[in-house]
Amino acid sequence: MSTIVCIIDGMTDTAFRPEDYPTLSSFSYQGAMQPTPAGYGAESLTCILTILGVKKIPRLLRGYADALGAGIPVEVGDLVTRVSWMALDETGRCTLPINASSLAHTPNGCTYYALGGYKGLLVLEGQGSCAEHITAMPPYQCAGNFPAALRPTGCEPLSAFFDQNLTTSHCAVPWGQAAAANLPPFVQKAAVICGTQIVRGIASLLHMDCPVIPGATGDTDTDLRAKTEAALQAAETYPFVLLHFNGSDEASHRKDAAEKRAFIHRVDDLVLPHLYNCPHRVYVLSDHATDPQTGCHVGTPQPVFMKEANDSCGRKESSFFSAFGL
Ligand SMILES: [Zn+2]
Known part of the structure; x- marks a missing residue:
């Protein structure tokens, strides 16, 4: 039974x-x-x-669970974030989510994965301890904001990722920070x-x-x-x-x-x-x-x-x- x-x-x-x-x-x-x-x-x-x-x-688990579900390798000690790609209008303000780019510019120690549709994931080697210090904006709060307000803080490589992928028409917003954990x-x-x-x-x-x-x-x-x-x-x-x-x-x-x-x-x-x-x-x-x-x-x-x-x-x-x- x-x-x-x-x-x-x-x-x-x-x-x-x-x-x-x-x-x-x-x-x-x-x-x-x-x-x-x-x-x-x-x-x-x-x-x-x-x-x-x-x-x-654990409070900061979502991105890690997403990575496991997608078969993406993550080590304990790594930081994982979701990445949402957002369109910018002619005034430079954020508007709507767009399909995740298949490629992204990445700082050293970072790996980007497109998961299909609007979902992207970023793995930052050895940055897991930053997770609780990061401020980031979830995509459902982004609309109407200028990119400066969407730029994550609290983890240098994460801020660098945002800067490297910002153009006049779109930006890549990391959010949902998570540290790898054992349950x-x-x-x-x-x-x-x-x-x-x-x-x-x-x-x-x-x-x-x-x-x-x-x-x-x-x-x-x-x-x-x-x-x-x-x-x-x-x-x-x-x-x-x-x-x-x-x-x-x-x-x-x-x-x-x-x-x-x-x-x-x-x-x-x-x-x-x-x-x-x-x-x-x-x-x-x-x-x-x-x-x-x-x-x-x-x-x-x-x-x-x-x-x-x-x-x-x-x-x-x-x-x-x-x-x-x-
Ligand atoms: Zn749901």
Whole structure:
């Protein structure tokens, strides 16, 4: 008997009602848990680590987890930042994000990686101790500012990277500084079935196996059947399986409430019936709310749905969520 935890990222919002989803509402409602720790932002990395029972989450971890998820080599002691490329208008003010350049000028000891779309990553050898002294502006605060206000401080090579990539039409803004860190491995042998980079990074951080699933993406176009089959297959040999769907979060960020609902309905039709009928214990929940009106994450407590294992021995094991009082 295995435990499968199915996370439907950003599933809830103020309009979310479980009774709109027939299979989900046939699971038993267990109460609500709070995946967003006090003092942290509502963000998948922190929330999913909390769901997985990690108590001490380093504050500056995101860029490192992204790097691990993308298979980028980072040593303990290195600094990692996200890089967002932003357009500048004719007055020199920052406007909108643009696709990440495939190449960048880099100071010595820095390596730049384009991750596809608007995402870039910078690894700065041996600069990890700077992480907590850096001031940097996240891309969602950049619009309307002149480049001088976007220039990071607190790490010389990082400021140099900004200067070297500033032109009259665009700039490369480092942010999301993180230091490489070691987390304790997950308590059980575990498999992660996902299509999104940050969740692959979580798998790597916690030493969980994360097979590549053909057709799995981190969006609404993911292959739901392939991921469901992979999760059920993994549950044959792993005592714990994390199954993650990201389309509901991405549709919410696009402020498309109809696309979000349609995606959750597809999960309800194509995924949850197989989980409901499998012999394993299954939990279904979201890591945080994502509001399709604002496109933002919300760190509210999340409803937890469960179905018991069909264990012929009638054996009861302690609940995975007992740590959260559920
Ligand atoms: Zn999100």
